[in-house]
Amino acid sequence: MGQTTTAFRLTTAAMLIAALMLTLSGCGKRQIPTSQDPARRPSVAAPAPGKAGPVPKGTFKPYTIAGKRYYPLSSSDGYVQTGIASWYGDDFHGKKTANGETYDMYAMTCAHKVLPMNTYVRITNRNNGKVVTLRVNDRGPFVGSRIVDLSHAGAQALGVIGPGTAPVRLEAVGVAGRQAPSIAKAVADGSYFVQVGSFTQPENAKRLLATLKQSGYSGSRMKRALISGQSYWRVQAGVFRGMDHANKVHAALKHKYPASFLIAD
Structure with a gap:
């Protein structure tokens, strides 16, 4: 009886150790992507006017498009970017955007790959100097190295409808709701x-x-x-x-x- 009890205890202990090792092994292999990884974050310049406020829950979840992984930022503070802007219209009008809204090509909105939803961005067309402020409510563009997809209205205001694309400067100036005053200040002081x-x-x-x-x-x-x-x-x-x-x-x-x-x- 004593030998049987001892053997049972040894067997139980071995099973517990094996289970613990299996658990540790699984944790070691799990990787949690983060937008704080400097290799994955886009470069930023000096802080833009105002600070980013709250954004909808769940908008920072990484996503994959055409095999490429994107890591949405938790804040738009200081975000400045230069690159090519494009626009999208009829083909997407009336369809759902990434934040659940219905895309309206005549609204002043845009799509960006990593900025928090509802971030206001001040976009300047570097070809003609025209400027417009748009709200991020969708993800994209996923074509080449383009940095922002403008709504039809945004593209019209910037003079991008005809050429289709244009070099732009994009600057985050706040988040919808809380940051309206900072946007007004940025415009008023310009x-x-x-x-x-x-x-x-x-x-x-x-x-x-x-x-x-x-x-x-x-x-x-x-x-x-x-x-x-x-x-x-x-x-x-x-x-x-x-x-x-x-x-x-x-x-x-x-x-x-x-x-x-x-x-x-």
């Missing part, structure tokens, strides 16, 4: 110009620039841009502080220059 003309001959641009300065727009400027090997001289009236002031000046200038548009400095 510097703006009104582009009134673009010429291939610098002499024409200089004449228009002189006219603007004589009309009281002392901060007006002429900027050279190189597009597809062709030089363009852009004439911009300015400089105007805050979006409200800039919009008023633009409204006045538009009577004389119908094709003019507002740009951020």
Whole structure:
């Protein structure tokens, strides 16, 4: 009886040790992906205006598209990115977005691969200087190295509808709800110009620039841009502080220059 009890205890102990080793082995092999891994996080620049607020639960869960793993960020603080923007419209209009909303191509929204849902981003078209603020409500784009997919309305505001893509600068400026004041502050404190003309001959641009300065727009400027090997001289009236002031000046200038548009400095 004593030998039987001892054998039973040894057998039980061996089984417990084996189970413990199996458990430890399983934990050792499990890998929990995290957006804090510096090799997986996109580069960021200096902090943007304001701090990110709360976002919907579950939006940081990693996901895989076409064999590539993406790790959504838990915060949009300081996020700045440059790259190519594209846009999406009719094919997705009325379908569900990644955060559960119904995609409206006429709303001011966009898709981003890793920014928290409901992050507001300030996007500047680096070709023409046009700027717009959009809200992230979808994931993408997953084509090449593009960094953001604009809604039809966003693309129209940035002048991307025709070309289809454009080089942009993207800056996170807050999160829906809590961060509306920070977005308003970023816009209010900005510097703006009104582009009134673009010429291939610098002499024409200089004449228009002189006219603007004589009309009281002392901060007006002429900027050279190189597009597809062709030089363009852009004439911009300015400089105007805050979006409200800039919009008023633009409204006045538009009577004389119908094709003019507002740009951020």
